[in-house]
Amino acid sequence: MAATSKSERAYIQSALHASPPLRADGRSLQDFRNVLLETGVSPLANGSARLNIGKNPEEGGGGTEVLAATKLEVEDIETGDGVEGGRLICTVTCSPAAYPQLSMNALDDLQYDYTTVLHQILSHPSLHPKNLGIIPRRKSWLLNLDLVILSDAGNTYDAMFLAARAALWDTKVPITRAVQYQARTVGETLRAVEESMDVEGVSPSGFDTRQIPVAADFELPDYWDEGEPLEGRDLWPVCITLNVHEAVHFLDATLSEEASVPSQFLVAFSFPPSSPSRVQAIRTIGSGELQPSHIQTLVQEAEKYARQLHTALNAKLRDEDIRRHQKAKVKFANR
Amino acid sequence: MSSRVEILNDGGYRSDGRKQYELRDIVIDLSQRGTADGSASITHGLTEVLVEVFGPREAKVRAQTMHDRALINVEVNIVPFSTGERRKRSRGDKRILELGSTIKSTFEPVVQTSLYPRSEIDIFVHVLQQDGGLLQASINASTLALISAGIPLHDFVCAVTGGVHSTAPMLDLTTLEENDIPHVTVAVMPKTKKVTLVTMETRLHVDRFGDIFKLACEAGQVIHKEMKRAVSERTQKLVTAMEMGPRVVPSADVGDRDAMIDDLNDY
Numbered sequence: 001m002a003a004t005s006k007s008e009r010a011y012i013q014s015a016l017h018a019s020p021p022l023r024a025d026g027r028s029l030q031d032f033r034n035v036l037l038e039t040g041v042s043p044l045a046n047g048s049a050r051l052n053i054g055k056n057p058e059e060g061g062g063g064t065e066v067l068a069a070t071k072l073e074v075e076d077i078e079t080g081d082g083v084e085g086g087r088l089i090c091t092v093t094c095s096p097a098a099y100p101q102l103s104m105n106a107l108d109d110l111q112y113d114y115t116t117v118l119h120q121i122l123s124h125p126s127l128h129p130k131n132l133g134i135i136p137r138r139k140s141w142l143l144n145l146d147l148v149i150l151s152d153a154g155n156t157y158d159a160m161f162l163a164a165r166a167a168l169w170d171t172k173v174p175i176t177r178a179v180q181y182q183a184r185t186v187g188e189t190l191r192a193v194e195e196s197m198d199v200e201g202v203s204p205s206g207f208d209t210r211q212i213p214v215a216a217d218f219e220l221p222d223y224w225d226e227g228e229p230l231e232g233r234d235l236w237p238v239c240i241t242l243n244v245h246e247a248v249h250f251l252d253a254t255l256s257e258e259a260s261v262p263s264q265f266l267v268a269f270s271f272p273p274s275s276p277s278r279v280q281a282i283r284t285i286g287s288g289e290l291q292p293s294h295i296q297t298l299v300q301e302a303e304k305y306a307r308q309l310h311t312a313l314n315a316k317l318r319d320e321d322i323r324r325h326q327k328a329k330v331k332f333a334n335r
Numbered sequence: 336m337s338s339r340v341e342i343l344n345d346g347g348y349r350s351d352g353r354k355q356y357e358l359r360d361i362v363i364d365l366s367q368r369g370t371a372d373g374s375a376s377i378t379h380g381l382t383e384v385l386v387e388v389f390g391p392r393e394a395k396v397r398a399q400t401m402h403d404r405a406l407i408n409v410e411v412n413i414v415p416f417s418t419g420e421r422r423k424r425s426r427g428d429k430r431i432l433e434l435g436s437t438i439k440s441t442f443e444p445v446v447q448t449s450l451y452p453r454s455e456i457d458i459f460v461h462v463l464q465q466d467g468g469l470l471q472a473s474i475n476a477s478t479l480a481l482i483s484a485g486i487p488l489h490d491f492v493c494a495v496t497g498g499v500h501s502t503a504p505m506l507d508l509t510t511l512e513e514n515d516i517p518h519v520t521v522a523v524m525p526k527t528k529k530v531t532l533v534t535m536e537t538r539l540h541v542d543r544f545g546d547i548f549k550l551a552c553e554a555g556q557v558i559h560k561e562m563k564r565a566v567s568e569r570t571q572k573l574v575t576a577m578e579m580g581p582r583v584v585p586s587a588d589v590g591d592r593d594a595m596i597d598d599l600n601d602y
Contacts, residue, residue, distance in 0.1 A: 150369065
């Protein structure tokens, strides 16, 4: 979204076609900037993460910073908007501090675009987690995934999907237990008399299938327990944006690089643990044209990059899990 | 969970273990963020607010500028996951607009706007976590962000909330306390002891108001000390970094070299 002049664009483009290809900060075409990730930043949320791509080291500012958090709400299926098995809604908010030159209307438009892309890709039925139902046909969870873009230095789509994946990985769904309410029968005081008279009363046996108990509500067996991890957290997609200029493509563009490239190619991959990788979504952004054969090669290249990103992200998420669940005594000993 | 939580128990302790006049933990972070000219994040206990300041710069809407002063524009963004219950507030929400205009009118007399005619100073407030004292934290963070941006101010603005529980005054309230007792937010300029904001939305007895107002002004002084310390530490770090920064010493004769290094030390 940076304002670039024609000569600046031509300069960046010709540098990309040089051999070896040159970029302003000295990276190679496939190099990502430093990615900083922290999970559990918002204790009130069910899962949260803060991600920064390209922050200047040594306490500098800058970089693309995205804050993501998930919150679970109970929804009624019969009377409310609930859906059997739960549902997921993604929302993206752009902070005006990230786009200081945009008016409020332009900011709203940008927000809406990002929200649409994220929601359509992440709420797809193939990624739907299976533990979002509470009581069949009565109550389910609504998972709200909120992302806030705090600053933008290019490559926002990759940052948003990484932050969303980290927040979803970190999400804990509270364990619920269905309860059934049973009214006290009127004849309770006469029970002693009835038993001796061998009158047929309400059978208390659980094997009695004439009256199948129907759960009406649920409770949390342990109030303080955060819950179980969201099911299917290995499936959440990793997105790679390929910036394409003629035959050259590169990753992790800065703002001026994004403005100099006519077309961007977004591919979201999901890597199920024991199946081949899946393409979750493909989007073309920008005014450039892409040949179908070129698109094929781009998708294959993107798969390789996405796999590397996926492995790195998983390793970092596991590290974060260990860091946050380190026992207090170990922390104290290592202080 | 079913027993009612006491606001102030017989031992003089509040629901979160503080004494009556005790303020919550303050954590101030003045490190640079994004492309903002100045940014500051302040945490009062569990309330966390991040403010980024841009300006003075050319206004986005030329028609709103003033010929003799800078325009102060405040935008508040409360993230949906800041409270226990998720609430998505649109940008045009009345509460948010009110919060923004309150912050703006607090800083109008403090920022030396007459130095920057026809320009705009943007203050972007991000509320990341809420546990009471939202206006207080926003004002404190905005002061620090304006200082971090190098915008001239007449003085700091330090804000604090105060409330009265039957006859006992209390300072720096959490959400639990704000929902229960009448409370007032006071913003003071510590050096001149002038008050730039007093706001109250609940009903408080006139006799109690005098006490809590005086207390809140004193508490403002305490917060000023903390803020001043944070700003001094930050400035000290920056000065040290400037002094130790990379120097280019061009190859010169040994005689000349000493003079070069002496010049650099003076700088």
